[in-house]
Amino acid sequence: MVQASAPGKCILFGEHAVVYGQPAVAVAIDQRMSVKLKLNSDWRIDGMAFHPDRHPHVEALKQRLWDSGPPLSIKITGDIPPASGLGSSAALSVAASAALRCARGRQLRDDDWAEGWTAARPNNVYNGPWDVEKGDSVEYGESSVDEDECAILTHAVEAYAQGGRASPMDSSTCAHGGCIVLSDKVEENLNWLYSRQLNDVSWEVHSVSLENIEDVWLVIGSTGIHAPTSEQVAKVAKLLEKQPEKMREIETIGIVARRGIAALMRGEMEAVGRAMSENHLLLRSLGVSCPELESLISAAAPTSLGVKLTGAGGGGCMIALTRDPKTTSEAIELAGGRTLISRLASAGMSVDDDKESPLWKPHE
Ligand code: PMV
Numbered sequence: 001m002v003q004a005s006a007p008g009k010c011i012l013f014g015e016h017a018v019v020y021g022q023p024a025v026a027v028a029i030d031q032r033m034s035v036k037l038k039l040n041s042d043w044r045i046d047g048m049a050f051h052p053d054r055h056p057h058v059e060a061l062k063q064r065l066w067d068s069g070p071p072l073s074i075k076i077t078g079d080i081p082p083a084s085g086l087g088s089s090a091a092l093s094v095a096a097s098a099a100l101r102c103a104r105g106r107q108l109r110d111d112d113w114a115e116g117w118t119a120a121r122p123n124n125v126y127n128g129p130w131d132v133e134k135g136d137s138v139e140y141g142e143s144s145v146d147e148d149e150c151a152i153l154t155h156a157v158e159a160y161a162q163g164g165r166a167s168p169m170d171s172s173t174c175a176h177g178g179c180i181v182l183s184d185k186v187e188e189n190l191n192w193l194y195s196r197q198l199n200d201v202s203w204e205v206h207s208v209s210l211e212n213i214e215d216v217w218l219v220i221g222s223t224g225i226h227a228p229t230s231e232q233v234a235k236v237a238k239l240l241e242k243q244p245e246k247m248r249e250i251e252t253i254g255i256v257a258r259r260g261i262a263a264l265m266r267g268e269m270e271a272v273g274r275a276m277s278e279n280h281l282l283l284r285s286l287g288v289s290c291p292e293l294e295s296l297i298s299a300a301a302p303t304s305l306g307v308k309l310t311g312a313g314g315g316g317c318m319i320a321l322t323r324d325p326k327t328t329s330e331a332i333e334l335a336g337g338r339t340l341i342s343r344l345a346s347a348g349m350s351v352d353d354d355k356e357s358p359l360w361k362p363h364e
Contacts, residue, residue, distance in 0.1 A: 003353040004098035004145070005034035007346045008080035009087040009173040010220060010310045010319055012264075012272075013257035013279050014182075016236050016286060018167065020247075021184035022254030025208075025261055026169050028177040029218065029342035033078035033091040034352065035099045039359050040073035050074070057093045060157035064117075065100040069360045072103075079340075083226050085311025089161065090170035093154040094349050098145045102351050103359040106144035108137045117152045119194035130363050140358050142351040148194070150349055151175035159198055165230075168196040172205050177348025181206040181261060190261070212267030213344045217325040221300065221337035223292040225315025232288050232312040239287055249282045256282065273305025273321045280308030288313030292336070299335035303328045 007028040014024030043050035045058065052059035058074065066072070074096070080088040107114040107130050114136060130136050138144075154171035172193070173180040182203050186192050190206035197203075240246050260275035280297065283289060289297075289309055293316075297307045300320035310319045318337070321344075322328040329339040 001036060001038050001353060001355075002099050002103040002351075002357050002359060003034060003036045004095045004102060004349065004351045005032045005078075006091040006094035006098070006150075006174045006349040007032050007087075007177055008091045009170055010085070010218065010317070010342075011169070012179075012276065012310075012319070013260045014253060015311055015313070016233070016283065016288060017250045017253035017257070018169070018182055019233060019236070020250050022250060023181055023183040023187060023257045023261070024169060025179065025181050025257060025264075026173040027179045027218075027344050028173055028346040028348060029080075029086065029220070029340070030346045031078070031080045031086070031340055031342060033076065033080055033088060033095050035092065035095040036075040036077075036353075037099050037103050037359060038073045038075075040071050043071045044073040046075060047073075056161040057089055057157050058096055060160045061093065061096050061100060061153060064153060064156075065097065065104065066360070069104065069362065072359070081222060081338075084222050085229070085316040086220070087170040087174050090154050090158060090174040093157050094150045094171065094174045097150040097153040098349050098351055101145045101149065102142060102354050102357050104362055105138045105140040105358045107363055108139055110135070116146070117149050118146065119148055119152060119196070138361075138363050141354040145351055147175045147348060155196060155198070164199060166198065168198075168203055168205055172196075175349050176207060178345045179208045179210055179264065181208055189265075208261060208265060210264050210267070210345050212269060215323055216269050216305070216344060217322055218342045218344060219300065219304075219320045219322055219325050219328045219332060220310070220340040220342065221296040221318045221320070221332035222339070223290070223296065223315050223317070223337060225290070225292055227290075227312060227314030227316055229312035232314045235314070236286050236288065246286065249285055253279060253282045269305055269321065276306030276308045276319075276321060277301075283309055283313060290314055293318050295335050296332050296337040299331040299337075300328050303331060
């Protein structure tokens with residue numbers, strides 16, 4: 001058995017404005033998805049026959065990492081609610097890519113990768129047949145697994161499952177953990193990780209280390225309403241077409257996001273909270289809030305440093321930054337929301353069991 005897990009994410013600043021080039025900030029949350037693999041006589045997911053169209057993410061990863069490999073029984077567990085903007089599909093894909101890579105190992109040539117995907121090298125660095133005579137070797141277990149590779153694969157399979165469109169926000173945050181900033185340019189003062197490109201759009205991905213986060217929590221409140229991201233993005237596009245002056249809101253979200261990042265880095269949580277609440281008012285004036293989100297936000301505000309919707313809006317979730325998560329959570333639940341409590345900037349992907357790896361030796 002091989003097992004790996006990855007966290008979900010929520011957006012602290014910059015949703016929607018990021019579509020127009022402004023920076024967006026996401027943090028990994030404590031809630032995770034976990035994927036367990038075992039050799040089996042036929043392909044199974046959670047005990048049922050595996051249908052590629054029901055599990056497009058797993059199918060796309062299988063094609064890339066397990067093409068002619070033996071059948072597996074895959075068990076998926078986790079506490080990230082699906083379709084709520086919390087990155088459940090990216091977390092699942094990161095965990096599955098880590099588990100598959102761990103289960104098959106990685107070919108090495110002169111201590112360098114002879115196969116795989118990474119931003120530091122061309123996208124697929126497979127360099128021709130493996131040749132043990134020439135000293136090629138294989139790395140097995142956790143050491144063969146790489147965060148950057150899992151982030152790249154997840155970005156690719158998210159695009160595949162979503163008809164070609166996906167930003168690298170979820171894939172990068174769920175792989176690396178912590179706090180991730182996406183922008184259309186390299187942001188000074190942040191730790192630049194890599195560039196990503198998809199369909200003529202490019203993003204610069206950065207990580208940020210946060211200060212003073214020991215005694216603050218995020219309470220995530222779900223409205224239970226499913227509002228597809230693509231519809232909310234189209235709604236903002238239509239608004240901007242009709243009222244071009246609303247571009248001011250988009251630009252102001254960018255300014256607020258940068259202020260929020262600076263406050264996060266200085267550990268000034270009161271200022272982070274103020275920037276979150278300000279970001280929410282701007283999102284509201286772009287028309288992506290809804291009465292249910294507003295009611296959870298009003299309920300959380302009195303006990304929070306800052307409150308906002310998170311993700312695409314129109315339903316989905318809100319977040320509250322608070323020093324009193326129990327009271328804030330109770331207030332949200334009383335207003336009809338379901339809550340999760342998380343620290344800011346949780347750990348990224350991990351291999352949780354590699355004792356039986358490799359499950360397959362494609363190199364022999
Ligand atoms: O659906 P979520 O929660 O991952 O957030 C979408 C964020 C948007 O900025 C609205 C869309 C995007 O592609 O960045």
